[in-house]
Amino acid sequence: MTYADVIIDISHEKVDRDFQYRIPDELEQEIKPGVVVTVPFGKGNTLRKGYVIGVTEKAKYDTSRIKMIQSVSTDDETTESRLIALAAWMKETYGSTMIQALKTVLPVKDKIRAKEKRLIFFCGERQAAEELLEELSGSRFRARERFLRAILEAGRLEYTYASKELGAGASVLDFFEKKGMIRLENQEMYRIPNQADLVKEDCELCLNAEQNVAVKQIFREWKEPEARPVLLFGVTGSGKTQVYMRLIQQVIQEGKQAIVLIPEIALTYQTVRRFYAMFGDKVSVLNSRLSQGERYDQFKRAKRGEVQVMVGPRSALFTPFSNLGLIVIDEEHESTYKSENTPRYHARETAIQRARMEHANVVMGSATPSLSAYSRAESGEYLLVKLNARYKERPLPQVSIVDLREELKKGNRSVLSTELKASLSETLRKKEQAMLFLNRRGYAGFVSCRACGHVMKCPHCDVSLSEHNGRRLICHYCGYETVKPQVCPSCGSPHIGGFKAGTQQIEKVLEKDFPEARVLRMDFDTTRTKDSYEKILAAFSRHEADILVGTQMIVKGHDFPDVTLVGVIAADLSLNMDDYHCGERTFQLLTQAVGRAGRGVKPGHAVIQTYQPEHYSIRAAATQDYAEFYKEEMGYRLLMDYPPAAHMMTIFGACQDEELLKKAMYYIEAFICRVSPKEELHMIGPAAASVGKVKDVYRQVLHLKNVDMAFLTAVREKLEQYIEINSGFRKIYIQFDMS
DNA sequence: AGCACGCCGACT
DNA sequence: GTCGGCGTGCTC
Secondary structure (H helix, E strand, C coil): CCEEEEEECCCCHHHCCEEEEECCHHHCCCCCCCCEEEEEECCCCEEEEEEEEEEECCCCCCHHHCCECCEECCCCCHHHHHHHHHHHHHHHHHHCCHHHHHHHHCCCCCHHHHHHHEEEEECCCHHHHHHHHHHHCCCCCHHHHHHHHHHHHHCEEEHHHHHHHCCCCHHHHHHHHHCCCEEEEECCCCCCCCCCCCCCCCCCCCCCHHHHHHHHHHHHHHHCCCCCCEEEEECCCCCHHHHHHHHHHHHHHCCCEEEEECCHHHCCHHHHHHHHHHHHHHEEECCCCCCHHHHHHHHHHHHCCCCCEEEECHHHHHCCCCCEEEEEECCCCCHHHECCCCCCCEHHHHHHHHHHHHCCEEEEEECCCCHHHHHHHHHCCCEEEEECCCHHHCCCCEEEEEEHHHHHHCCCCCCCCHHHHHHHHHHHHCCCEEEEECCCCCCCCECEECCCCCECECCCCCCECEEECCCEEECCCCCCEEECCCCCCCCCCCCEECCCCCHHHHHHHHHHHCCCCCEEEECCCCCCCCCHHHHHHHHHHCCCCCEEEECHHHHCCCCCCCEEEEEECCCHHHHCCCCCCHHHHHHHHHHHHHHCCCCCCCCCEEEEEECCCCCHHHHHHHHCCHHHHHHHHHHHHHHHCCCCCCEEEEEEEEECCHHHHHHHHHHHHHHHHHHCCHHHCCEEEEEEEEEEEECCEEEEEEEEEECCHHHHHHHHHHHHHHHHHCHHHCCCEEEEEEC
16 A cells, blocks of 8 residues: 655645645556645545655554545646646755755745735624624623624724634624625735836847847757757846847747846846836746745736746746746856755756756856856856957956055055055045945954965865864864964964954044045945845945945945946955855955946946965956966866865754764764765765854754765765654754755 | 634523 | 533644
């Protein structure tokens, strides 16, 4: 006898788990994971929709009480079942439970939706109702009294409010309905976010010669039976969006739909307006401010065919379009495309998988492609399409690299080098604008020498060591530990330590050095409130300030034609993080930052301050030379077996009890050694995660590298079983990350 | 979410 | 005693 694990509609927390059902003989062949079935559920055996997530031989429940699957759902749920198949793929690839995978893929209804869906209206005689209320008051019908009083006052009530807060269940409502006093109404009300000023404008899509060539190249690829994903490699300002628009137009014309993925931070009013101007009400936009109910509504509109284009962040990838034609991924290299929650999927890979299953195409674009995407383009797995010309032939800004070690020798200890200071006063004199950029995202407290630029690195992993309590240095990959040296091991200088400067300090220095300049600061603190992000950028755009100081957020989006100077305070901040991506991230950030200067008529200038002027990420960003950067960085990845040269699985463990966690990680390590052949094993750790403790929960990581992804997947599956069987892991939260 | 079960107050 | 509203808890 075989049994199926079925998830009943994902609508309520309480039924958010799998239930076992018997498979009738005649459905034996059809039932497999991903199939949508109809099953009897609950006391009244009401028929409900369910998703089969697995088939087993063993009954986990009292056999006599297991019910039978009624039928395979026949109503045309192809969109849904395709998404379920995608969830199954995500579960296999990234490691998670089927429930977690389904939850990320299928739109989840929530309470907000139910509230607005069912409304109760008062529709009887007011006089009669008041008499009835009189009659009811003090009687035993307390729920009826409560309810009548409330509806008389409000005239209209939400169903969930009536049943939960007033305790007026079905029986109470029945009573009033029979009397003809109330009317229940199912309201299908969409919550469309405020978009009154977003309308279609009459605009022709004008492509330049180069963009036209790119479009033709892509169309040619699409004619192939097995069209490859396209990597659109175009420098900043080469007009990638124009190309996307043209492609989307084509897809819509063919009666298909398109999804456009955009990093959350770039989802500004400007971007959204461009899409509305082009496609009018065919477009729907998702953003993270949307409640789950609002997102659900947008997905529903897509499913019904009311919109043809969905624009949004990572999660827009799961828009239930019935005839998907194209998925566009803008700024493909952005780290926000990787999910932080289980399943830790990457939107690029998942988009390609979805496109493969639904015979759609993928086009991704970037000025600084991720190593992963570019290496695939080089190998021919993706089609590489280039856009080289900068808008209106604007020259690239002139870039100078300032060696901060020299500044120290000259006795300048300020965060502003002599050159940057001079450039700033020149810019102010000409009444132009400047941006100062502090790239300290996820700043991990590396230690470097101010005199020679030497960075303390792990001898085994070649990533920066992090300072702990000011006395010890720790590697967050393998756990290597050493005492923090008092003098630089390379040059003997005592000027060794962490870099301590925030945007506030820079703001203070600017106030002192340039008291006449108007300075705006943009960082996590100043953008906490809603819309403040847009407000600051808009103010700067109107030239209400001369200098904008900020973290990564200032280098994305918005064009400021009056900005002629970009200063990078300390390029090393993102260069010396404790993971293997940092060279790539630094190159991307610096390239973007440099590209911000001189977007208008006036030529631009950029100053990059660093302790490591010879580093290839910085040199290549200064010359905007992607090829050079790619060669160096790929060499490093190949040497160290980091992705994309190999695959890496990270096992992440968290637990309140540090000892228990360490023990568990040790057992995991021992288990992996036992189940895998020695020569293929490339394990690092276990070690404390880069944030070793959050809210009293300890965190540890273990990395496993191998050229073959299948090997890692096999290890993960064995490990998942091992963890499930051993109750010792119950108290430990375990997460997998595959890259 | 939807349904049954069982408690408890009120009426016969 | 019994009837029925109303809160609680379970659903393979």
